[in-house]
Amino acid sequence: MxxxxxxxxxxxxxxxxxxxxxxxxxxxxxxxxxxxxxxxLVPDYLLLLIGHVVMDWRELEFDFDKLMHVLLAMSAEPLPDRLPSSLKEKRKLFQSLVGSQLSDAPMLVGQLLRISDELWECAKIRNLIVHGNAYLDFPNSEFRFEKLRKGQLSSVMLTRDRFEILCSRMAELKGAFVRLGYDDIGIDDCEMPVLRRLQKKYLEMYPFF
Structure with missing residues (x-):
């Protein structure tokens, strides 16, 4: 029937x-x-937010890679054929390059390392959203995203507001990378020559950043 x-x-x-x-x-x-x-069971509004996370992360990682290429170009070391594929390895390389190429500007180094730390924290949530499984917690209207890797379970609970906060954090990070190309980004005058050297190389390589 x-x-x-x-x-x-x-x-x-x-x-x-x-x-x-x-x-x-x-x-x-x-x-x-x-x-x-x-x-x-995934509502349309959640699919839209997941799409925002995917696209925002793509642009954010692209900007991070551009800065990595700038730091590599400032180095006297031979340039690698390509950047590491994993963000974990990229972050290690980034921290090393920042410490070696900008050692005369400890405030600038500190700001860039904090940016990389924030990027890493956003990445952990993004990876759970993109690569994990989503389960709806009915009483709280929350979605739990979880992923099992190497025997360890990682999970995060996200409401709609928390999704939007994550997107805001990623937008602020993208803004930080853009400002780095031309702004003073709040460091002492004594560090300005180092920042200007970085910005000069940045604009040479990416004039329309």
Whole structure:
């Protein structure tokens, strides 16, 4: 018998063959024959926020890579063929380059290291959102994103407001990279020559940053 909208209703026997499978606080029904019934529980507003995170991160990582190339170009060391693929390795290289190329400007070094720390914290949440599994916590209207890697489970709970806060943090980081190309970014006058040297190289390589 067809149900409303032309969908076929399940018989009582078919219903009995369904078992409850609980993934966190989301209950999914799975037939005993092993073919899962996929339920799309992700609302449109959440898909939109996830899309913002994906696109904002793409631009942010691109800006981070540009700064990495500038620091590498300022170094007397031979340039590598390519940057490391993982953000963890990029961050290690970035910290090393900042310390070696800008050693005469400790305030500037401190600001850039804080930026890399903030980037790393955002990346951990972004990775859970993009690569993890999402489960809805019904009582609190929160989504939990979790990922199992090397036997360790990482998770984060996000409401709509927390999603928007993450997007704001990423926008502020992008603004920090852009300002670095031309602004004084609040360091002492004694460090300005180092910043100007960095900005000069930045604008030579990326005149329309």
């Amino acid at each position: 067809a149900g409303s909208g032309g969908e076929k209703s399940m018989s009582g026997d078919e219903e009995e063959r369904l078992v409850e499978v609980h993934a966190s606080t989301v209950a999914l029904r799975m037939p005993t024959n092993g073919n899962p019934i996929v339920l799309n």
